[in-house]
Amino acid sequence: MNMIPRFKWLPTPYRSLLLFIVWLLLNQSAAFIHLFFGAFLAITIPWICYRLRDPQPLIQRPLLTLRYLLRVFADIVTANAEVALLILGPIKRLRPAFVRVPLDLQHNLPLTILAGTVSMTPGTVSADIYPTVEHLGPDDPLPQRWLLIHVLDLEDEAALIATIKSRYEAPLKEIFQC
Amino acid sequence: MQNWMEWAVAFFLLLGGCFVLIGSIGLVRMPDFFTRLHGPTKATTLGMGGILLGSIFYFSMSPETLSVHEMLITIFLLITAPVSAHMLIKTALHHRLKAVEHTQGEQELKRGQAFASKEGNRSETPEDQ
Amino acid sequence: METLFAICIGFLTSCGVFLMLRGRTFPVVMGLTMLSYAVNLFIFSSGRLNLKGAVVLGTSESYADPLPQALVLTAIVIGFAMTAFLVILAIRARADLGNDHVDGSMPDARPAKKERQK
Amino acid sequence: MNVLWIALLPMLGTLMPVLMANKSRNICALTTAIAPLTALVILLSLTQSVFAGHIWQFQADWIPLLGLNIHFRLDGLAYLFALLILGIGLLIILYARFYLSEQDSMPRFYAYLMLFMTAMLGIVLSGNILQIWLFWELTSISSFLLISFWWHKSEARRGARMALTITGAGGLCLLAAFILIGSIVGSYELSVVLQSAELLKNHALYPVLLILFLLGCFTKSAQFPFHFWLPNAMAAPTPVSAYLHSATMVKAGIFLLARFYPALSGTELWFLLVSLTGLTTLLVGAYLALFKHDLKALLAYSTISHLGLITLLFGLNSPLAAVTGIFHIINHATFKASLFMAAGIIDHESGCRDMRRLNGLWQFMPVTATLMMVAAAAMAGVPLLNGFLSKEMFFAETLQQNLLGALSWIIPLLVTVAAIFSVAYSLRLIHDVFFNGQPKGLTKTPHEPPHLMRLPVEILVVLCLVVGVAPALVVGGLLDAAATAVLAGPTPTYSLAIWHGFNLPLLMSAAALTAGVFMYVKRKQLFDFQNALPGVDTLNIFERAIKQLCQQAGQLYALLDNGSLQRFMALLLTAFVILAGLPLIQMETLNGGRPELPVDAVNATGAAMLLISAFATVVWHRKRVVALLMISVVGLMVSIAFTRFSAPDLALTQLSVEVVTVILLMLALFFLPHKTPKQSEPSKVVRDIGLASLVGIIVGSLSYALMTRPFTTISDFFIANAKTGGGGTNVVNVILVDFRGFDTLGEIAVLGIAALGIFKLLTRIPVFKPSSDGEGRPWARERHPLLLATVAQSILPLALMVSVFIFFRGHNLPGGGFIAGLVTAVAIILLYISQGVDWVKARMNIEYQRVVAIGLMIALFTGLASWIFGRPFLTSWFDYFDLPLFGEIELASAIAFDLGVYITVVGSTLLILSSLGKMTTSYRPTHREQM
Amino acid sequence: MLSYVIFSVFGMISLALLLNLWRLMRGPSLPDRILALDTMYINSIALIILYGLLMGSPLYFEAALLIAMIGFISTVAVCKFLLRGDIIE
């Protein structure tokens, strides 16, 4: 896990990249002035906001990230089609359930991404991550954390937990090297 | 080319419209809050993606313009929808909303509720129970 | 369309006015907000309705009237400032006077007692 | 100039006692006397010319447009009064030096006295009727101060207030009369008025103005039924009574009767009003005087009676009667002033004014007794004294009048009755005080006063004697000059002799004297009769009446203003319904003929949602959170309507304001109850629904009427000039930052001020933090949910990027500084929500009020910059630059202005929301922190 | 053809909005209502995008973007309010 940026003037390189793309998307143009101004903003804005963020682990494996994103995107499409069918289908056949997933991830950003992914993909919604800071004393060591999820139609609890851990949590651990 | 684009536009718009509608139907049809949450979070997001894609194609039909900024809305929704859902479900836990009767893992629900409110003991971890 | 628009304005006004006539500060704030919507739509409508005339030069043949739009913008901002002040004033009044009645005291004693018990 | 000095010197004299406040009492009195003495000398130096008929004048412009100019005018009448005012005034100054005790503030007394003297002189010397009124009211004010000189006594305060009220009311009537006279005559100059008798008397408004005029005179001169203030004014120190209530102020009304005699008298109405009032007053005063036990009260009623006598004379519409009236003014002033002063001496040296306790004072103060006896004899009309002369002439006049036709004989009869009482009370004054056994229960042994204190009495009594013995010699010229002025023409022949032979008047005098003595001797029965009558305490009655009036006023006031906002709002809205609704009824048709746009299903859905959610907000308004959600839908639908009807800027603004409002309301709801208790009675709800419906119907109809009418507007100019003159293609934005940039400057100022005000509201607020929500649920444990915190941190730079984008495109496309500002602010607020104040404050310690100030400053200076180029404030500038690589770039001053808007909006919004948020944290703003 | 498509999608979105409103009114719980409102915000984005298509004008894009943003923030704020009362603590 690495939380120290490589360049001082570019504290959050991926964020800057994202912003640069966003600027071009907003202007829908790749004219020089937009490139120039976009680059300027993509550097200055993170710099302005730098203090307004908690340090987060940096992405160590960009390519893997890309793969992860593509996979999630595909999952979203398929999962949503499933959910749509469930919604339109007979309600009585639904098997809703609450499931608790043990977490290996520790850090906020990966955790957030995981929870987000879980919410967007297979008929599940992240409900809570606990214990939280408030449950612990200031000096308590971080214990095992859990992700509580709600499943719309649960077939096999163990399989679901396994899927989540292998398909999403493991790549994230890889990406952030934590 | 034009015709192909038009078909694409029509396809994406209709697809998106359907998903949006299904999401909202889910909101109405589902028996409890927790199940209702799924429709809007997922189907609607995808539906929006469809409509925005339709829009992208539509505005890109004329040769000199390219419309891509709809991507931004999609990205934004993808980022925020899970958080909204998370906050909502936390609220539901806090308000001790009843899950529909045949929901499995009721114990997990109770535990979650206990953690959300102050009843969850400080030293209490799931292992202890 | 104009008829429907006018009905909406009238109805929003009625709702806003009714809420403003309530005895507690919060409904009054809500009423004010609602009334502001109505008033803004009213100013807007004084420039007549136009479905295809966003006043950005070069995008349409017949433009909507831009002046009422500018006026509504000013009115929205001012309305926001005023609402904000009133909201905070309501908090202050509750803190200072111990209740959220617009007159600072209950019309008769009994409901006041009830509220205190709560 | 001379006449100006006479009027001016006492005014300057007002300052003397104030300047000499630290000096000894003698010096204070002496210096005070300098001014009136000088004035008197000047006056006397003018005697010859005035008696010869010369009128001295001084004129200067003051307010020509109102006809109010400075005009002093000294003729015979003015001379007579000025002489009385200055002469007796000087004696009073001397007398008061000894009368006032060590505890009394002598400078204050003298200052008031001189102020009063100024006012009196002003009245008599004025040549402009508005100026008369000016001084007239000054006498009321100064007499209020004098009567209430011993302010710690309740009856002094109340007596003063009563005098002020009565004379003040009269004064207002008089003012109305004067303006009427002025408007009829066309001038407020006294000389013009006096020459316009026919014009005035023949005018339709003559009765009105006469009544108003007489109300002024009668209240001041204590005529029945306004007489009651005078006895109550006796709470004043005796020098005041001697001066104001015998010689001067009460004579002011009489003076006006005399002054306006040429212009207003000679009509039936004049006679009826003036003489009958005078007669009644004469009788009532004389009768009541007899039964007063208080020395000063007796004198007060006697004064009322004598004032009635003079009034009666002026009312008889006969020149000779008027002359007699003037003569009696002189005589009454001398003997009554001396009597008051003597009474004051008795009070001063014996500590008592009650005649039931004061007996046999002859043995203690023979000189004073003698003086008083002479003066009282003059009052009773004993021969060889001045009172006798004028009374004799008075009797003769009453005999000669023929105004009541066959009943004219009643007047002399009643007058004789009054004279009988007059004799009786004079006799009582002497016998009861100086003889009649031994004093009872006096706190100190009476003795003669210091000689200088007695001196004024002596002088006046000598005058009574001298005038009584040699009237023509002493006052002939004076009387003649005054009479000429009053009659404004030839004076009738009259003779000021002691002996006119045996005639009916003499018989009346003799009868009055005899019957008076008899009445005094048989006074026991009369007193018993009077005592059997219910006593009337006018002071209490008056005070109670005023108090009652105030209470009634309070009740009437409370009837309207019950302190209920709901009532006020209902009234305001009712006014709206009436004023805006009634004209609409006159309209033939609402529809103005402009074709309507077609309705489609989507718009109908939107409208339905708007209506339903608005209705739901109202229905559920007592569940506040639910109502908040419902009203959000309304806001959303309104924004969509703006989008639908070609107003993207409006939609953007409405949306961004919407979210801030919702956050604000939620912040507020934390400190407010979450539910509204049911409180309104059904009838009230029905009333409110009715009122709300009416308002809604009117507003809706108006909007419909407007929308369906074709119209031409100045907006075409904006569309035509936005690009060429304002440099932008988004016309709405160009209007905001350029055509109507001043509105925007005001608007952001409002926002900034609101933020300051909110900060102010939240300082030192006694906050209470509910520990559970409306249903008693304790708050959730997690303060800053992890997911939210992480995402919020990522959204901030995105939002900033979007802000920049929206900001820069605003001039040409929907957007602009305001919306950009709100987007930025909302993103930061999201940080506050997700991370809390402490977290943000630790990382970004900005004082938002400074941000607000800087933003406003930028906008202001952008506007001011155009001055450098010699253009008006806020004149815009823009130009296009062609740069290599970048292409054409537009630079515009509007961008700088919009930057000011942006910064102000960010600062204000954050100041508002964060100070509200801070309330529950350690960063709760305190008063000291603010600057 | 496209205009038919656009109108039918309009119809779907309108229906969706009405369904959202129904849930918002019906409740029964506050989270249900908030969820309905949140969905309504998102569906409105679709509505506005469609307006843009109808007009053939990209002027409405920012409004859609803004709704996405404020819909999120108000949902979060209301939830925070229900959870903690004090949304900025």
Added chain:
Amino acid sequence: MNHLVVIPILLPMLTALLIMLPPVHYSPWRRRLVSMVSTVLLLLVSVTLLFQILADGMTFYAVGNWVPPFGIIMVADLVSAIMLCLTAFLAVGAVFYGSAGEDERGSFFHPLFQFQLMGINGAFLTGDLFNLFVFFEVLLIASYALLIHAGGKNKTKAAVHYVVLNLTGSAIFLLALAVLYGSLGTLNIADMALKVADLPPDNQILVKVGGLMLLIVFGLKAAILPLQFWLPATYSSASAPVAALFAVMTKIGVYALLRVFTTIFGEQAGPLAGLATNLMWVFGLATLFLGALGVLASKDFRKLVANLVLVSVGSLVAMVAFQNTAANAAILYYTVHSTLICGALFLLADLIAIQRGKAGDRLVAARRVSQPVLLGGLFVFAAISVAGLPPFSGFIGKLMLLQAAVGSDKQFWLWSFLLLCSLMVLVGLSRAGSTLFWRVSGMQKADERALPLQVFAVFWLLSASILMMVFAGPLTELGFAGATQLGDVIQTIRTILPASGVSL
């Protein structure tokens, strides 16, 4: 183009901002000094402007260099210049008084005070109806914030009423604006006056509705019955310098009535000429009477003074109905007089209340004030002036009011009401004065003494009454000149809209 015209708006704004920023905001005395100096400067500017207008006639300032009716203009004529001078004069008194310590009892006193001045001056100067709304809001929001200065339950309570009523008023103002814009197609007041002349009858009714709505709005600001309810509580609970400044607030309503109803609905307006005069007349008199009742009924001195404000407003609004030069001249003179004296009375009430200890300004027996001569003297002077007794400005003002009605069919009622109410005021004031200064319980005096700045402020405001007496001649002439200028709508239109081609 005369930049002096906008300075009365920009100077207070700049001052407010300077006070909020370093280095001024660091110490109370710096803030005070800047605020006081600026206010005095404002007075000088206003007076200079007045003299310039006297010399050169009416002028306007096109903000942003856009010709009317398209851009916003500031109209500087004698009436607005007189009101500017009045405001600045009053403000000097208020800000000096406030600088004696009241300003530090809450935050942002001076910035808010200056913002309020900005709003007031803007409202007086603007020639654009929507811009008038904006400046109304500026002055209102500043007044809301100032009202709660120094805190306290009464202030909060009064503020809730004041704010809610005024917000409703603002909503109605906007509706009125929209109606007028929607039927006349313009926002410039002079242009409206021009366009109102030739309207189809149906649109006339709309314009009439708009005008009557404005009557409600301005009536609310001016506090005429039945819209006066906010006034007594608001004025009597505000802290002294704020209340003093507020004395001019109702006059803004009167000014707006005068401006709008003599210009837009002036004699050129055809069937709409003289709109609402009957209403103003009746409700003006009613307000006058209500104020006088209030003076009698008041149980504390500040409420009494607040009711005196009502009395003056009632008289003024009733006079607006006359719509002739003499009446308008009287309005101008009387406005200046009553504003300054009421302002002084609010300050004086505070001094008295401080020295009377616990009893404050309640009209009950209390301990004796520590400076009876000073305060009593000031009180008597102010009371004489405000009651319209000679020789000070009140007398001249009343004389003008009475004279203006001569020959009119309204004469009888105006005179009756004015004179009767004068008497009631006299009774009320004499009762109040004798209670405040003379009904003493216990002889011990207070230690509090009025501070020099406070005394100066009261003297300053009261000196106006003397100045207005001494220079009554030129001042009445000024009033008549201003009234003539105000009444000459055609000339106004020709000055502002030369292109309109209006001929006499």
